[in-house]
Amino acid sequence: xxxxxxxxxxxxxxxxxxxxxxxxxxxxxxxxxxxxxxxxxxxxxxxxxxxxxxxxxxxxxxxxxxxxxxxxxxxxxxxxxxxxxxxxxxxxxxxxxxxxxxxxxxxxxxxxxxxxxxxxxxxxxxxxxxxxxxxxxxxxxxxxxxxxxxxxxxxxxxxxxxxxxxxxxxxxxxxxxxxxxxxxxxxxxxxxxxxxxxxxxxxxxxxxxxxxxxxxxxxxxxxxxxxxxxxxxxxxxxxxxxxxxxxxxxxxxxxxxxxxxxxxxxxxxxxxxxxxxxxxxxxxxxxxxxxxxxxxxxxxxxxxxxxxxxxxxxxxxxxxxxxxxxxxxxxxxxxxxxxxxxxxxxxxxxxxxxxxxxxxxxxxxxxxxxxxxxxxxxxxxxxx
Numbered sequence: 001x002x003x004x005x006x007x008x009x010x011x012x013x014x015x016x017x018x019x020x021x022x023x024x025x026x027x028x029x030x031x032x033x034x035x036x037x038x039x040x041x042x043x044x045x046x047x048x049x050x051x052x053x054x055x056x057x058x059x060x061x062x063x064x065x066x067x068x069x070x071x072x073x074x075x076x077x078x079x080x081x082x083x084x085x086x087x088x089x090x091x092x093x094x095x096x097x098x099x100x101x102x103x104x105x106x107x108x109x110x111x112x113x114x115x116x117x118x119x120x121x122x123x124x125x126x127x128x129x130x131x132x133x134x135x136x137x138x139x140x141x142x143x144x145x146x147x148x149x150x151x152x153x154x155x156x157x158x159x160x161x162x163x164x165x166x167x168x169x170x171x172x173x174x175x176x177x178x179x180x181x182x183x184x185x186x187x188x189x190x191x192x193x194x195x196x197x198x199x200x201x202x203x204x205x206x207x208x209x210x211x212x213x214x215x216x217x218x219x220x221x222x223x224x225x226x227x228x229x230x231x232x233x234x235x236x237x238x239x240x241x242x243x244x245x246x247x248x249x250x251x252x253x254x255x256x257x258x259x260x261x262x263x264x265x266x267x268x269x270x271x272x273x274x275x276x277x278x279x280x281x282x283x284x285x286x287x288x289x290x291x292x293x294x295x296x297x298x299x300x301x302x303x304x305x306x307x308x309x310x311x312x313x314x315x316x317x318x319x320x321x322x323x324x325x326x327x328x329x330x331x332x333x334x335x336x337x338x339x340x341x342x343x344x345x346x347x348x349x350x351x352x353x354x355x356x357x358x359x360x361x362x363x364x365x366x367x368x369x370x371x372x373x374x375x376x377x378x379x380x381x382x383x384x
Contacts (some may be wrong), residue, residue, distance in 0.1 A: 050087030189376030
């Protein structure tokens with residue numbers, strides 16, 4: 001069984017230089033792979049796969065271009081991984097699973113330094129540090145979070161990433177399979193929404209963290225810093241003297257606020273899922289929300305993005321698998337909100353503004369709680 005662990009690291013100045021150089025090279029190789037295949041397509045030539053491009057790059061392109069020898073100065077595994085990512089992006093595009101791959105921009109794209117365990121001494125982890133190939137021993141800010149190799153845990157591979165001026169390491173650890181006892185409690189239904197994050201059929205309601213004072217204060221501060229950054233860009237376009245270092249400082253302030261807000265929302269989702277799973281239900285039922293369709297509504301897109309429905313579903317799936325809980329997915333057209341839990345009739349004229357469900361049979365209940373009960377008792381579903 002494989003499990004990932006991600007934590008912040010505290011690299012030295014020399015290690016920071018190596019990380020930034022490797023990430024920059026990976027970004028360049030990824031963009032070069034996209035541009036090279038586009039050039040081949042314009043000429044009417046055959047598409048070059050990732051493996052063929054790697055051979056051509058090492059045997060023909062770099063030897064014939066001495067000014068590109070700096071590509072060889074970074075980890076070859078990271079370079080190959082960036083080529084594989086580009087090939088995967090093209091494959092998804094050809095299968096109509098995603099749009100045409102875009103170029104990765106500096107400080108805007110999530111480019112990572114990939115490493116893999118080549119020999120027994122690589123990827124060794126202790127309580128306070130981890131040994132990363134080409135970097136050596138790197139200090140961990142959160143001590144004891146990643147399982148140590150002395151206890152028999154094996155690290156298969158990992159990545160080093162940079163976000164908002166901070167550096168993180170993510171490793172894939174092979175852990176032994178655990179026998180999970182069958183849960184005998186009844187199942188629950190979860191209705192996700194914008195007013196509240198999750199309404200559970202057992203009566204528990206998890207509020208919307210984006211309506212809290214702390215998040216609103218940070219969002220107000222973020223708007224202020226974004227206006228300041230926009231003014232600095234505007235002054236430079238007008239020809240007024242604006243130092244590039246000041247723009248970078250302001251950009252880092254905005255990135256840190258985005259990162260802080262993202263951490264608050266992710267932490268709330270983690271705690272919510274952990275509390276739900278601790279009740280040990282036999283199954284959990286959620287609705288297959290059309291998040292991409294909801295994002296097209298310009299009045300709700302910001303609120304939908306802040307709720308992180310997709311991340312909630314993915315993390316709930318992982319947590320259910322770890323605890324032997326069946327996760328059921330109900331079709332998005334299932335009328336969970338319009339269906340009366342008492343008599344089973346469907347109220348077709350139910351509006352979004354009707355927060356209390358009132359049925360002709362006399363049943364009166366909160367709209368979202370009624371939906372969670374219907375999800376719990378749904379007969380047609382798919383197991384995630």
